[in-house]
Amino acid sequence: MIVVQDLKKQYKDAVVLDVPSLEIPRSQCFGLVGNNGAGKTTLFRIMLDLVRATSGRVMLEDIDVSKNEDWKSRVGAFLDEHMLLSYLTPDEYFEALRKIYLLSEEDLRLHLAKFEELFNEEILGKKKYIRDLSKGNLKKVGIAAAMMGNPEVVMLDEPFENLDPSSQVRLKKLILQEKEMSQRTFLISSHDLNHVTEICDRIVLLEKGKVIKDLQEKSTMVEELNAYFGT
Numbered sequence: 001m002i003v004v005q006d007l008k009k010q011y012k013d014a015v016v017l018d019v020p021s022l023e024i025p026r027s028q029c030f031g032l033v034g035n036n037g038a039g040k041t042t043l044f045r046i047m048l049d050l051v052r053a054t055s056g057r058v059m060l061e062d063i064d065v066s067k068n069e070d071w072k073s074r075v076g077a078f079l080d081e082h083m084l085l086s087y088l089t090p091d092e093y094f095e096a097l098r099k100i101y102l103l104s105e106e107d108l109r110l111h112l113a114k115f116e117e118l119f120n121e122e123i124l125g126k127k128k129y130i131r132d133l134s135k136g137n138l139k140k141v142g143i144a145a146a147m148m149g150n151p152e153v154v155m156l157d158e159p160f161e162n163l164d165p166s167s168q169v170r171l172k173k174l175i176l177q178e179k180e181m182s183q184r185t186f187l188i189s190s191h192d193l194n195h196v197t198e199i200c201d202r203i204v205l206l207e208k209g210k211v212i213k214d215l216q217e218k219s220t221m222v223e224e225l226n227a228y229f230g231t
């Protein structure tokens with residue numbers, strides 16, 4: 001369970017995030033939507049202790065993520081390309097992570113096999129550095145890396161952005177499979193209302209840093225979001 005308590009982030013006079021309370025139960029696929037600047041990435045960055053909150057806290061189980069490091073082995077995330085080692089090839093990068101996560105070569109092979117369709121023969125076995133990959137292929141590397149090491153929680157910021165239509169469908173399939181086979185909690189931010197509502201059990205709508213809708217009824221989610229965004 002992830003618990004957000006009295007969380008505020010302020011830059012000078014601007015309050016960019018103000019979430020009094022939010023609970024994300026284990027194995028929920030939690031979608032986060034909102035217009036540009038709503039605070040989605042800021043919330044993820046605070047959850048990963050990449051940015052310090054002005055006040056309040058994020059707890060993973062009973063761990064305050066800003067006060068204790070023990071949550072780090074339980075969380076995988078891909079927010080942006082800065083999280084990758086761009087001077088490595090994808091193969092070298094996955095191999096480095098394999099050693100960090102103490103996985104066997106077979107574990108890594110099995111993990112990457114799940115991404116075979118999504119990678120579409122563009123990622124592995126090529127002698128191309130991560131820095132030279134297309135934006136979509138870079139995202140695929142980041143997503144595969146975020147799911148390594150069997151994390152309890154996976155956070156993905158805009159995972160569908162820059163993916164071609166077939167890759168978007170393949171990624172949705174992959175997340176749905178992972179959801180079914182593991183007890184993983186997914187936190188996914190997206191501007192793509194159709195994709196996010198299709199895979200998530202719950203959608204939280206942020207606007208100017210505040211939660212203005214918390215939708216848990218699958219049958220009416222798309223309708224409510226379309227009405228809000230005027231789409």
Ligand SMILES: Nc1ncnc2c1ncn2[C@@H]1O[C@H](COP(=O)(O)OP(=O)(O)OP(=O)(O)O)[C@@H](O)[C@H]1O
Nearest residue numbers: 011016034035036037038039040041042043191206
């Ligand atoms: N370092 C910073 N200094 C000042 N303001 C910041 C800083 N980082 C983020 N902000 C502001 O915080 C607000 C929330 O930004 P955030 O990136 O979290 O939004 P978002 O919902 O992820 O937006 P998008 O959909 O455009 O990615 C924005 O107004 C942004 O300008």
